[in-house]
Amino acid sequence: MPSKLNINGRKVDVHSDPETPLLWVLRCELKMTGTKFGCGVGVCGACTVHVGKVATPSCQQTIKTVGNNPITTIEGLQGPQANALREAWTRIDVVQCGYCQSAQLMAASALIQGNPTPSLKDIDCAMHGIICRCGTYPRIRQAILEATGQLKRT
Numbered sequence: 001m002p003s004k005l006n007i008n009g010r011k012v013d014v015h016s017d018p019e020t021p022l023l024w025v026l027r028c029e030l031k032m033t034g035t036k037f038g039c040g041v042g043v044c045g046a047c048t049v050h051v052g053k054v055a056t057p058s059c060q061q062t063i064k065t066v067g068n069n070p071i072t073t074i075e076g077l078q079g080p081q082a083n084a085l086r087e088a089w090t091r092i093d094v095v096q097c098g099y100c101q102s103a104q105l106m107a108a109s110a111l112i113q114g115n116p117t118p119s120l121k122d123i124d125c126a127m128h129g130i131i132c133r134c135g136t137y138p139r140i141r142q143a144i145l146e147a148t149g150q151l152k153r154t
């Protein structure tokens, strides 16, 4: 019997074993490859999605543990905060190789949804679990600050 997941606002039947990590369901069964595989053991953050409103490493959740909680992936990330972040990301040219960047956007959007005026300390605290091997951290910080500044003005 398939399990039902709530992904990006849609109910989706999945046939993977209930103990399968969400990351593999997204990438292998559903072909949603915007969520990246880095370490598979919860230390790099590349696989970050939202479960509910919380930025969560999808390699550390199974179909069973996620249950009915709404899941948002980079493919479904939308709304004013996401748009402001994407615009700032582009304007500042944050991305280098790009591998970590969907996770960075997922973590940043979870942060500013809960805290519209984060300090540098808040940003570092929220983002520290997402490793960027290209070292784009200063531009990520700047983009988050610019996005929140723009949201405040609108």
Ligand code: FES
Binding pocket: 036, 037, 038, 039, 040, 041, 042, 043, 044, 045, 046, 047, 048, 057, 058, 059, 060
């Ligand atoms: S792949 Fe999930 S934390 Fe690294």
Ligand code: FES
Binding pocket: 095, 096, 097, 098, 099, 100, 101, 131, 132, 133, 134, 135, 136
């Ligand atoms: S942009 Fe290359 S790993 Fe972050």
